[in-house]
Amino acid sequence: MTPERNGPHEPKSPWRCFAHQLVNRLIDRLDGASITIIDPSEKHLYQPGLSLVAAGLKPTSYTESRTADWLPGGIAYINEAAAGIDPETRRVTTSGGQAIDYDFLVVAPGLVLDHDAIEGFSLDLVGSNGIGALYAGPEYAARTWQAASKYTEQGGVGIFTRPATEMKCAGAPLKHTFLIDDIARTAGNAGKTEIIYAANNQSLFGVPIVSEKVRMLFEDRGITPAYSHVLKSIEPGSQRATFTTPDGDTELEYDYLHVIPPQRAPDVIRQSGLSWADKWTDQGWVEVDRQTLRHLRFPEIFALGDVAGVPKGKTAASVKWQVPVVEDHLVAAIAGTEGTATYNGYTSCPLITRVGRAMLIEFDYQNNLTPSFPGIIAPLEELWISWLMKEVALKATYNAMLRGKA
Amino acid sequence: MKELTFTTLIAVFEEIFGRGLFWAMVVAAAAITGAYLYVLVRDRSMSMRKFLLAQLSMPFGAIAAVLFVQLVTNSGFSDIGGPIDLMVLLGVATLGAVGIAVLVYTLQSLIRSRSQ
Numbered sequence: 255m256t257p258e259r260n261g262p263h264e265p266k267s268p269w270r271c272f273a274h275q276l277v278n279r280l281i282d283r284l285d286g287a288s289i290t291i292i293d294p295s296e297k298h299l300y301q302p303g304l305s306l307v308a309a310g311l312k313p314t315s316y317t318e319s320r321t322a323d324w325l326p327g328g329i330a331y332i333n334e335a336a337a338g339i340d341p342e343t344r345r346v347t348t349s350g351g352q353a354i355d356y357d358f359l360v361v362a363p364g365l366v367l368d369h370d371a372i373e374g375f376s377l378d379l380v381g382s383n384g385i386g387a388l389y390a391g392p393e394y395a396a397r398t399w400q401a402a403s404k405y406t407e408q409g410g411v412g413i414f415t416r417p418a419t420e421m422k423c424a425g426a427p428l429k430h431t432f433l434i435d436d437i438a439r440t441a442g443n444a445g446k447t448e449i450i451y452a453a454n455n456q457s458l459f460g461v462p463i464v465s466e467k468v469r470m471l472f473e474d475r476g477i478t479p480a481y482s483h484v485l486k487s488i489e490p491g492s493q494r495a496t497f498t499t500p501d502g503d504t505e506l507e508y509d510y511l512h513v514i515p516p517q518r519a520p521d522v523i524r525q526s527g528l529s530w531a532d533k534w535t536d537q538g539w540v541e542v543d544r545q546t547l548r549h550l551r552f553p554e555i556f557a558l559g560d561v562a563g564v565p566k567g568k569t570a571a572s573v574k575w576q577v578p579v580v581e582d583h584l585v586a587a588i589a590g591t592e593g594t595a596t597y598n599g600y601t602s603c604p605l606i607t608r609v610g611r612a613m614l615i616e617f618d619y620q621n622n623l624t625p626s627f628p629g630i631i632a633p634l635e636e637l638w639i640s641w642l643m644k645e646v647a648l649k650a651t652y653n654a655m656l657r658g659k660a
Numbered sequence: 661m662k663e664l665t666f667t668t669l670i671a672v673f674e675e676i677f678g679r680g681l682f683w684a685m686v687v688a689a690a691a692i693t694g695a696y697l698y699v700l701v702r703d704r705s706m707s708m709r710k711f712l713l714a715q716l717s718m719p720f721g722a723i724a725a726v727l728f729v730q731l732v733t734n735s736g737f738s739d740i741g742g743p744i745d746l747m748v749l750l751g752v753a754t755l756g757a758v759g760i761a762v763l764v765y766t767l768q769s770l771i772r773s774r775s776q
Contacts, residue, residue, distance in 0.1 A: 609734050609735070610734060610735035610736060610738070610739030611735075611739050611741050626664075632744075635741060635742050636741045637741045637742050637744060638735060638739040638741055638745040638748065638749075639744050639745055641733075642729075642733060642735070645733050645734065645735075646676065647676070649675070650672045650676040651672050651675070653675040654671035654674070654675050657671065659671035660668045660671055660672065
């Protein structure tokens with residue numbers, strides 16, 4: 255999305271919701287501004303719900319709504335993708351051929367899942383052949399549950415992966431692992447399953463203290479970590495997966511394989527010259543100041559959500575913290591002053607450890623834990639209240655956030 | 661949580677129940693509370709007989725509230741993991757107990773009027 259004088263824009267994709275949230279807040283604060291949102295998707299996805307769909311706990315409809323329902327009146331809504339951004343001339347072109355000039359641009363196109371990077375994998379395979387891929391959307395999350403539920407009944411070797419790139423919600427690969435293990439256990443089939451978690455490096459989570467806690471939980475549940483195992487290719491027919499490791503490629507057989515592909519910025523961003531030139535060069539995240547989310551070379555551009563080139567921060571909760579910061583600097587810039595708000599890297603993850611319990615993990619750029627309820631809700635404890643937050647309050651809070659009210 | 665304000669809470673509850681149902685529930689709770697205050701003022705005293713029945717209903721309200729929460733979520737008693745969870749459980753039970761006690765007392769008063 256984008257706010258600006260003649261019309262702004264914004265590229266496309268899943269985490270656009272943040273643009274919606276920002277628009278809903280800006281519309282209350284800016285008088286006389288012309289705000290345009292460019293969003294190709296008619297459907298809005300509540301992506302935090304995909305983990306629940308992929309464990310058979312919620313229907314696909316739980317994650318879907320209409321994009322238009324979240325947008326306020328008084329803005330221009332272009333239901334097309336951003337096809338090109340020229341930061342020099344300050345112009346966005348759309349997939350429908352429209353050209354929109356802007357004074358300020360907020361890019362919040364989300365990210366793309368690079369499924370083609372996994373040799374032998376295609377989304378058609380999801381749901382059969384023991385293959386799951388819950389990130390791919392509600393339909394694939396439901397098909398993931400088809401494959402996973404069969405696994406919880408029949409047992410065998412289950413391998414749960416994560417990519418070596420930056421990714422949204424780095425807790426989700428762990429949640430899926432814990433949930434499928436718990437569902438098999440509850441069904442009385444724990445003895446039949448052998449679960450392997452393939453970590454992309456030598457840790458299980460980016461925050462060391464959380465990684466250590468997860469290691470202990472894995473030990474308790476009998477889940478085996480395979481460190482520095484990055485999925486490279488699969489042979490769906492023979493159900494074998496090849497992993498890149500520091501010691502060369504290694505092959506593992508599976509009865510259930512959960513695939514999360516590498517994740518990158520959309521092409522429109524990577525081709526616009528907005529990406530970092532010396533960081534994440536294979537991924538293309540936008541070159542912004544980590545505290546203000548303002549572009550380092552084009553100060554009239556901000557990045558929100560998954561596409562922002564900052565460590566951590568690829569969750570809905572992060573965006574809840576990011577939006578007021580961008581709003582502050584944007585409104586100040588329009589008024590000709592400097593904003594003061596800063597983003598500290600806040601990221602939150604209700605890390606589900608079984609059906610009915612979760613750990614409310616919150617942290618910042620420095621890997622500090624930043625609990626919202628210190629002394630009341632312990633971050634590293636498996637709690638029912640944290641599960642209730644995930645299952646009952648999170649979507650409601652998210653929706654309120656989209657409306658700009660939370 | 662950032663800025664957990666009263667208006668944020670209202671917005672979240674509106675999303676949980678839907679705006680119509682949420683405010684209908686608020687109105688219902690306010691109406692029952694209002695009716696309770698009305699019969700107290702009208703009768704100028706509490707009827708211990710009605711209060712006894714209200715008290716006897718409390719365990720049922722407590723249990724019903726807890727079971728309701730478990731019914732609408734994928735969780736049960738075995739998921740209690742720490743002190744805060746026990747407090748949440750007791751809080752839900754207390755709400756159910758007090759709620760049904762007020763309701764039972766008020767209904768008796770309204771139905772039987774001031775004869776008791």
